[in-house]
Amino acid sequence: MNDLEVRQLRYFVAVAEELHFGRAAARLGMAQPPLSRAIRDIERQLGVALFERTTRQVKLTAAGEVLLRDARTALEAVSAAAHRARQAGSASPRLRVALKADIDGGLLPHILDAYGADEASLPPELVLGGFGEQPQALRDGLADVGLVLCPFDSRGLDSEPLLTEPVLVALAAADPLAARTRLCLDDLAGRELPDGSPAGDGRPGGHSSHPGAPRPASNLSEIFSLVETGTIVFFAPASVARRYPRPGISFRPVSDLPDATLAVAWPQDARSPAVAAFVRAACAVAAAQTDPLPPGFPSGRPAGHARSE
Structure with a gap:
């Protein structure tokens, strides 16, 4: 045959x-x-x-x-x-880092600084993609290393957890639920996420996969504009709330929503010193993470650390 x-x-x-x-x-x-x-x-x-x-x-x-x-x-x-x-044969190969814009736990600038101090090579190329697209970019050879939210499709990949932080719900400031200090998923029954799925299910709500589904909001600016009008709600890691405060949006903890863990991932067969240097930098920066959220927001912490209430 x-x-x-x-x-x-x-x-x-x-x-x-x-x-x-x-x-x-x-x-x-x-x-x-x-x-x-x-x-x-x-x-x-x-x-x-x-x-x-x-x-x-x-x-x-x-x-x-x-x-x-x-x-x-x-x-x-x-x-x-x-x-x-093609990447290896280019005149000046650069490390390619896959990530979703703004979903980096606030660590990316510090990781790039630490990587630059460790590697005397060109700055990394950032390969931006949508929610959940980073693992496939690594498998397809479009990126060498990536920052991903767990859980993710880990086929053919190795990873190291970096940072675990609470997930908050973004609501219109005028929403009656915004008057409460803490919510549960049952409180969100009847509300929709950016892809049209029910918020009460507790899943991220990035892209809908059924045929004919409308195109979901593709970036935080679009998503936050819809949240402000009360059209949708949105689950976001606490670091996003810290970095993008908006007067028309209230962020509230959801007691039964799982925490978000950010990880650095790379192909299992990677042998690149640049990939190893980036992973070292990411782990070192995450271990030193001490940047708190403003008063009233739960802070992120290095992955694996116990959560303090």
Whole structure:
């Protein structure tokens, strides 16, 4: 049996994720008949059925489920290898740091200063992305190290926790709940997060994944503008409340909302001295974290430290 080609894996993954040959063909920029023939060729080559096809739907078989999992990993590895080769071959390679803007626990400037003192090389390149996109950027070779919020998809990655801090809810200052000093998730029943999901569920509420969902607010400025109007509420690490006070917004602790832990993450196979230097700098800065929040706000603390009430 011949090995599958990268092109074949891309065809298969598109159909497996869309579960619709027409949508998969459009996604790949090709006509549907040659895509259908390509999938049949893959099944003949493997000697197994990958899809159950009826006039109403397309479903993955057990063999298809296994191939989808491994094909995604293989395509990630191929893409990462290309990106890392280009990076290594550039005239002046720079360390690439993946992060979501403003979600750094206030540590990033101090980490960059400490890294600059440790590494006599070019300043790092910041690779900005949306909520939860940083782990995939590391796997895809688009970044060398990242600052991520836990929990996250850690496949193929190592990490070290840096800072744990409370998560607060941002409410319109005119919201009746803003008159209270502490809330619980039940108090937020009926309120919506930026992606339209219910705040009472207690999940972050970044991007909605269902087809046809409206584009969620993409940055803090948009989110805070909607919060001020009372349209939504927003869960934010306490450091965000410290750095972005707004008169039209009240931040309140939520007693049954889990704390947020910021971690530094990197690919498991990384052997770069620059990555090691950045991780050392991040851990040292987090261990020395003493920057308190203004009165009334619970402060962050190095990850692993007991919380004082």
